Amino acid sequence: MAQAGVYGRRLGEPLQLKDAPSLITRTLRSAELAVTETRNDSPVRDMSGSLPADDAYLVSLKFRDYDDCECWEQGRYVTKSNIRRGATYLYDLKRDPRYVIDKPFHSIFFYLPRSALDDVARQAGAPRVDELAYEPGIGHDDGVIRHLGASLLEALKRPEETNQLFVDHMMLAFTAHVAQTYGGLRRITAPARGGLAAWQAKQACDRLASDLGGKIRLQQIATEFGLSVGHFSRAFRISTGLPPHQWLLQQRLKVAKQLMAARDLSLSEIAITAGFANQSHFTRVFSAVVGVSPAAWRREMHRPARSES
Incomplete structure (x- = not known):
């Protein structure tokens, strides 16, 4: 099946990269989420290529300073700013974001499709998120993204050691955070406070323990109980004291x-x-x-x- 989202090779090539490692999850019912590392220590000066148009956002965490970054959208110059290590930037893929590549760079990019925001809003019983609030070329000091990004960067360095439950958990947390922080998502229905029924907890633990390699997806287990991933993860933690990926680590x-x-x-x-x-x-x-x-x-x-x- 051909790749649809803007991650991995489809993100790397417009940034002059031959290799852009990615981690992918399908935690939400209708959405494919991904995180990609982009690094070039000796780029050729040029305008970045156009990324594939998509009803989606890229959320980027910077690991390197980048002075005088010239940003463009929809074929027009927007601004020039100094990017600082640790800052978070948002890009709307409907607006053809581009920038002048003239210095070494190192970032990770979260691929966040509109369908993921819609899924999170449905699960929260909240109105649909309209558009994410951002200004082109203006960074955010976002401690949550820094924490998630640092953890996922380590996972990108050792993909063979990274279990799928961990990726699912981190990307679900990322999506909920972005929807609330930049999309104004406000929950209407109260979150489920109870844990799983005893038989559900036992069955879920048996299911996880049957695959110590951690290849099973949270979505698959949650669907077996007729629950959303978010509801299942919260209920599992209440019942066991640990989120699924940490429970699996203890079993290992x-x-x-x-x-x-x-x-x-x-x-x-x-x-x-x-x-x-x-x-x-x-x-x-x-x-x-x-x-x-x-x-x-x-x-x-x-x-x-x-x-x-």
Whole structure:
């Protein structure tokens, strides 16, 4: 199936990039969301190419200063401004946003189609978001986008280690934040306060535990219960104390500990069996959460108990 959204190659080529890694989610019923890293340390001076026209926005987090950025929309010069690292910028893909490329740049771009904003409004029982409020070339100091962007940048560096539930969770949070902060979304219906029914919680946990690799999508599980992704995620957290992607991480670690305690498997075999991408991924996550490396944990587990004299 051909790519439809403005991310990955369709975003990278107009910015002189041969490689523009992306993470994609279909968390919302009618929308495909994505985040793309764009970096060029030695660009050729030129106007950026036109991006494909789309009823969608790009929301960009900048990781590098870019002085005197000359911005254009609909074929006309708009403004020149100094872009600062950590700032958030919005672009309307219906307005042919372009800029003069004459310095190194490093950013990530969230692709946010109109259909995603409509889905979030429906789930919140709120009126449709009209247009996002932004001024071309004017940045925002947005702490939420900085946090989400930094987390997703790490995921873009190691896509083979990134589970789909994490991407789904982060992009759902991003969409809700943008709709509220820049679209004026205001919830009318009160959010569901209760958790899942006991049988639902058990079934959801069993479903997640059956795929420790984390390839299953939140949308798929939520649909099985007839719930929106947002409602399911909130209810799951109430019932278990953790969002789905963090619950799955705890299950991975639990399985890994069981294997290290009971079986003579290599750490590489344990890593794969417990749903990690490889031994390096397993070691890094285990050490960060548990406080010691898997090898050290295993040695301590199998050390003979000292006898009392």
